[in-house]
Amino acid sequence: MSLEEQYRLIMANGSVKQKEEALLLYQQAKSGFNGAPYAIGHWELSVTHCEQEKGTWCGPATLRQTLLYINGTARDQSYLAGKLETDKTIKGTTDTMMLKQVNALQNEHAYYELDIPDKDTYLTTVYASLSSDKPVIDIVDTSAAREIFSYDALHFLSISGISTKNDEVFIVDPAVEDIRVDGHSRAKRWVEAEGMFNATFAHDCQAIIG
Numbered sequence: 608m609s610l611e612e613q614y615r616l617i618m619a620n621g622s623v624k625q626k627e628e629a630l631l632l633y634q635q636a637k638s639g640f641n642g643a644p645y646a647i648g649h650w651e652l653s654v655t656h657c658e659q660e661k662g663t664w665c666g667p668a669t670l671r672q673t674l675l676y677i678n679g680t681a682r683d684q685s686y687l688a689g690k691l692e693t694d695k696t697i698k699g700t701t702d703t704m705m706l707k708q709v710n711a712l713q714n715e716h717a718y719y720e721l722d723i724p725d726k727d728t729y730l731t732t733v734y735a736s737l738s739s740d741k742p743v744i745d746i747v748d749t750s751a752a753r754e755i756f757s758y759d760a761l762h763f764l765s766i767s768g769i770s771t772k773n774d775e776v777f778i779v780d781p782a783v784e785d786i787r788v789d790g791h792s793r794a795k796r797w798v799e800a801e802g803m804f805n806a807t808f809a810h811d812c813q814a815i816i817g
Contacts, residue, residue: 608703608706608720610633610636610637610719610721613706613719613720614629614630614633614719616710617629617710617717618630620710620711621710621714621717622714622715624714624715624716625710625714625715625716625717626717628716628717628739629717629719632717632719632735633719635735636719636721649768649769649770649771649772650734650737650738650768650769651737651767651768651769651777652676652737652740652742652767652768653676653767654672654673654675654676654742654765654767654779654795655672655675655676655779656672656779656780656781656785656792656794656795657669657671657672657675657684657781658781658782658783658784658785658794659684659781659782660684660685661684661688663693663694663698663699663700664684664688664693664699664781665699665700665760665762665763665764665781665782666687666688666691666693666699666700666704666705666763667684667685667687667688667691667693667700668684668763668781669705669744669763669764669765669781670687670691670705670708670709670712670744670763671683671684671687672742672765672779672781673709673713673742673744673765674687674709674712674713676742676767677713677715677716677741677742678712678713678715681712687708688700690704690708690711690712691704691705691708692704698761700763702720702746702812702814702816705744705746705763705816706718706719706720706816709744709816716739716740716741718741718744718816718817719816719817720812720814720815720816721814721815721816721817722813722814723804723807723808723813723814723815724808724813725804726800726801726804729800729803729804729807729808729815730769730771730800730804732815732817733766733769733776733815733817734769734771735817736815736817737766737767737768737769741817742765742766742767742779743765743766743767743815743816743817744763744764744765744766744815744816744817745763745764745765745766745778745803745806745807745815745816746761746762746763746807746810746812746814746815746816747761747762747763747764747803747806747807747809747810748760748761748762748806748809748810749761749762749806750809751805751806751808751809752802752803752805752806752809754799754802755778755798755799755802755803755806756806758782760782761810762782763781764778764779764780764781764782765778765779765780765781766778766779766803766815767779767795768797769800770797771800773797774799774800774801775797775798775799775800776797776798776800776803777795777796777797777798778795778796778798778803779794779795780794780795781794
């Protein structure tokens with residue numbers, strides 16, 4: 608779906624707040640987010656981790672993480688899997704259904720699926736979303752970043768933080784149990800931005816939802 612089509616869809620169906628944000632984001636995206644202050648160090652949101660309940664339910668779990676942050680509450684993964692039509696395809700949730708439902712199930716923010724052709728665009732777009740108080744929904748091929756992921760999958764996860772000083776992003780990964788190893792969470796952690804861009808670019812979508 609093109610940027611223009613996404614914009615028209617939000618303007619037709621969104622809340623007043625979503626429409627206001629949709630216009631601003633549309634104008635920024637058309638200009639390549641020129642002037643976005645992503646180089647200013649650090650931004651982090653407190654996103655709750657939801658471990659996916661089934662092997663193909665990274666989409667429902669990631670959507671639930673997003674809705675818990677925005678709405679403070681969210682339906683269970685089974686309900687969200689139904690809304691996303693996750694079990695109707697072998698690969699699980701599609702990017703189109705994720706975009707549709709993340710806009711339909713909350714009224715605070717307008718989400719777009721935004722193309723990520725290079726790392727600078729990735730960092731700028733992630734920063735723009737987080738600084739607007741929106742967790743990013745990343746769409747990745749984990750096999751392209753083995754330094755980050757110990758499993759191979761086409762996968763949804765949340766990005767809730769960015770540190771351009773350290774060239775890192777903070778991921779909240781529903782595929783991983785939230786246990787601590789040597790004092791660090793395996794599911795919620797800082798990782799190299801280069802690796803996450805590579806994983807995003809390796810996916811057929813080459814986009815994030817933010």
